[in-house]
Amino acid sequence: xxxxxxxxxxxxxxxxxxxxxxxxxxxxxxxxxxxxxxxxxxxxxxxxxxxxxxxxxxxxxxxxxxxxxxxxxxxxxxxxxxxxxxxxxxxxxxxxxxxxxxxxxxxxxxxxxxxxxxxxxxxxxxxxxxxxxxxxxxxxxxxxxxxxxxxxxxxxxxxxxxxxxxxxxxxxxxxxxxxxxxxxxxxxxxxxxxxxxxxxxxxxxxxxxxxxxxxxxxxxxxxxxxxxxxxxxxxxxxxxxxxxxxxxxxxxxxxxxxxxxxxxxxxxx
Amino acid sequence: xxxxxxxxxxxxxxxxxxxxxxxxxxxxxxxxxxxxxxxxxxxxxxxxxxxxxxxxxxxxxxxxxxxxxxxxxxxxxxxxxxxxxxxxxxxxxxxxxxxxxxxxxxxxxxxxxxxxxxxxxxxxxxxxxxxxxxxxxxxxxxxxxxxxxxxxxxxxxxxxxxxxxxxxxxxxxxxxxxxxxxxxxxxxxxxxxxxxxxxxxxxxxxxxxxxxxxxxxxxxxxxxxxxxxxxxxxxxxxxxxxxxxxxxxxxxxxxxxxxxxxxxxx
Numbered sequence: 001x002x003x004x005x006x007x008x009x010x011x012x013x014x015x016x017x018x019x020x021x022x023x024x025x026x027x028x029x030x031x032x033x034x035x036x037x038x039x040x041x042x043x044x045x046x047x048x049x050x051x052x053x054x055x056x057x058x059x060x061x062x063x064x065x066x067x068x069x070x071x072x073x074x075x076x077x078x079x080x081x082x083x084x085x086x087x088x089x090x091x092x093x094x095x096x097x098x099x100x101x102x103x104x105x106x107x108x109x110x111x112x113x114x115x116x117x118x119x120x121x122x123x124x125x126x127x128x129x130x131x132x133x134x135x136x137x138x139x140x141x142x143x144x145x146x147x148x149x150x151x152x153x154x155x156x157x158x159x160x161x162x163x164x165x166x167x168x169x170x171x172x173x174x175x176x177x178x179x180x181x182x183x184x185x186x187x188x189x190x191x192x193x194x195x196x197x198x199x200x201x202x203x204x205x206x207x208x209x210x211x212x213x214x215x216x217x218x219x220x221x222x223x224x225x226x227x228x229x230x231x232x233x234x235x236x237x238x239x240x241x242x243x244x245x246x247x248x249x250x251x252x253x254x255x256x257x258x259x260x261x262x263x264x265x266x267x268x269x
Numbered sequence: 270x271x272x273x274x275x276x277x278x279x280x281x282x283x284x285x286x287x288x289x290x291x292x293x294x295x296x297x298x299x300x301x302x303x304x305x306x307x308x309x310x311x312x313x314x315x316x317x318x319x320x321x322x323x324x325x326x327x328x329x330x331x332x333x334x335x336x337x338x339x340x341x342x343x344x345x346x347x348x349x350x351x352x353x354x355x356x357x358x359x360x361x362x363x364x365x366x367x368x369x370x371x372x373x374x375x376x377x378x379x380x381x382x383x384x385x386x387x388x389x390x391x392x393x394x395x396x397x398x399x400x401x402x403x404x405x406x407x408x409x410x411x412x413x414x415x416x417x418x419x420x421x422x423x424x425x426x427x428x429x430x431x432x433x434x435x436x437x438x439x440x441x442x443x444x445x446x447x448x449x450x451x452x453x454x455x456x457x458x459x460x461x462x463x464x465x466x467x468x469x470x471x472x473x474x475x476x477x478x479x480x481x482x483x484x485x486x487x488x489x490x491x492x493x494x495x496x497x498x499x500x501x502x503x504x505x506x507x508x509x510x511x512x513x514x515x516x517x518x519x520x521x522x523x524x525x526x527x528x529x530x531x532x533x534x535x
Contacts, residue, residue, distance in 0.1 A: 140322075143312050
């Protein structure tokens with residue numbers, strides 16, 4: 001009896017088994033090695049690093065106080081930015097829905113369509129808005145159309161993926177019930193599938209609109225319209241107080257966008 | 270007594286029940302679209318030249334040329350290094366900001382300060398931040414690292430702060446009852462609860478920084494974006510398309526890896 005008590009007392013609780021411990025050490029070692037390699041190999045001029053806080057502080061000082069003289073122009077460009085985001089979101093609806101349709105496993109007509117849809121979604125999401133904008137500016141020239149198309153092509157992947165997932169997650173029963181009554185394919189879609197994905201659809205579109213507002217603030221940097229055009233101009237001419245005004249305006253716009261989306265979400269959903 | 274049989278027709282209920290709101294929304298959308306299209310400056314003559322130009326660009330882009338693979342490789346290596354270092358810095362720095370921005374463990378003035386840092390760093394697109402850092406610290410990967418660090422602080426900080434606000438309060442109370450200091454309460458009662466989430470977020474952020482590091486280069490902050498911008502600037506479309514293809518491939522692979530790791534860790 002004494003011995004059994006002793007054997008229990010001598011047992012020490014360990015959180016990880018030996019193998020887990022070794023794997024953890026190995027992973028940590030690997031991460032450290034990669035980090036050391038990155039720090040040593042990256043092309044950084046170290047004196048600039050130590051100088052960075054001073055430089056950033058001096059830049060901030062040059063920006064103060066914000067210059068409000070070009071406010072009217074800035075507000076105009078802000079409205080243009082919102083237009084780009086909204087029109088692009090609207091356009092996305094028409095392009096993304098058919099693609100989400102063919103890239104959902106339960107609604108796709110065949111395997112070739114499924115993979116085509118998935119490829120479009122992945123390609124759209126992998127290429128950043130700015131890169132899309134670069135491409136469309138090269139094609140259609142600088143201006144808002146390039147911006148709208150860039151935002152649209154980037155949004156297709158996002159909206160299409162989430163909508164495709166929503167379609168895949170629908171309840172099969174209404175569909176089966178409709179099919180059992182001999183309803184046509186169009187009726188099944190309209191009465192059994194669409195009502196189920198409607199809330200997800202609005203949620204995704206509202207979310208994407210919010211993201212698009214942020215994205216459309218930078219389009220102008222490659223010449224695709226919106227507030228970025230003025231921002232780029234102000235930076236190029238070292239008009240730092242104007243830059244500060246634009247930055248404040250962007251923060252206000254993004255906050256306003258968030259407020260609008262939260263109201264919409266509560267109202268519509 | 271010729272009672273006409275009552276024919277009741279079932280109609281699908283509308284998604285928005287109130288007809289006023291429904292028609293208001295539709296009319297509002299139509300008016301908005303008209304207004305926006307009327308006010309936006311479209312340069313139609315320039316746009317109509319677009320189709321032949323697109324044909325030329327895509328014609329010049331195919332087949333993609335992998336001739337200068339060394340440039341491609343060094344660009345990606347730099348992007349990867351930027352993403353890695355920015356993720357490390359951002360994830361480490363996001364912890365104090367998340368603690369500051371969690372309503373339940375930070376005093377009110379600190380909470381407001383932490384929240385505003387997170388809101389501001391989330392409002393700006395990384396490209397805008399990158400331009401400012403390029404102006405402040407010069408061209409090259411340093412500006413990219415600083416940009417993505419700030420970007421990571423905003424994103425990870427926000428989600429982590431929400432996670433801290435939702436922790437199990439019992440452990441904190443137990444620590445406080447034992448008379449533990451603020452710091453040891455954080456280390457022993459708060460951090461163990463958020464650590465798994467933080468690892469998952471770090472993986473996600475690494476993935477996201479890798480994507481973003483491709484664009485900060487466009488404004489001169491190092492990485493593959495700089496290479497891509499140069500290729501575009503010199504009308505070197507076949508090399509640009511090669512870079513785009515590799516970007517898509519790398520993002521697919523990194524998405525796969527980070528998904529697999531998160532599934533195992535989370």
